[in-house]
């Protein structure tokens with residue numbers, strides 16, 4: 408008999424739950440509801456909401472929302488997007504996560520209160536990620552985005568530095584970056600750094616390591632576009648090499664269930680609980696067939 412567990416700490420973070428609840432409330436009133444970018448980095452959840460009347464728009468198709476309702480997802484948007492939506496006569500349903508909103512305000516205040524000739528705003532984050540685009544907008548697109556150590560050469564180490572982090576980056580990566588900058592800055596440079604990493608994500612790493620170690624085989628369920636999913640799956644694999652990344656139920660390989668006694672199912676902050684439950688049901692079916700054969 409195979410024991411199957413779903414990780415209690417996996418699944419949507421509070422910001423995503425809140426955005427989806429707002430979308431569903433609006434859809435109950437009427438459809439369609441437009442959303443800017445995928446509401447969550449999970450194709451199956453996007454499809455579920457699409458079937459209820461949610462239509463995803465991108466920067467090049469935003470005109471379609473003229474005079475309609477548009478939901479801003481948890482990642483937030485730069486001020487320029489709000490201006491565009493205002494010009495289009497759109498009713499904005501703002502589901503920016505409060506944690507992201509606070510970070511946006513901190514970046515804006517730092518940018519506006521520190522003279523540009525003396526200070527550089529640096530954001531540790533993924534280039535092109537929606538949250539990072541929203542943060543850059545708070546600094547009139549004058550901040551430096553650092554994704555890897557190679558990007559550090561873009562910083563002027565003779566000028567003061569104000570460092571922030573995208574909410575979903577790893578704490579270890581942020582601390583390494585601080586050490587790297589401290590080693591390179593000139594003696595008279597002021598270096599301010601604010602830990603703006605969301606604990607809804609950071610705390611999942613130690614939890615997921617323990618969960619992965621405690622099972623013979625692990626199925627990590629994620630969307631193909633989820634960067635948080637990739638980071639958490641890496642941690643799973645480090646803790647338990649018998650970990651498998653799956654995007655949908657059909658990706659479960661029955662061979663990986665042979666000769667094992669426990670299966671762990673976990674996922675990213677963008678993985679819906681209903682999907683992990685379906686994965687558990689499928690594994691149960693496969694396991695009972697293996698027992699009967």
Ligand code: SF4
Nearest residue numbers: 420422504506574605
């Ligand atoms: S990870 Fe944190 S900051 Fe990002 S949406 Fe979720 S709760 Fe908000």
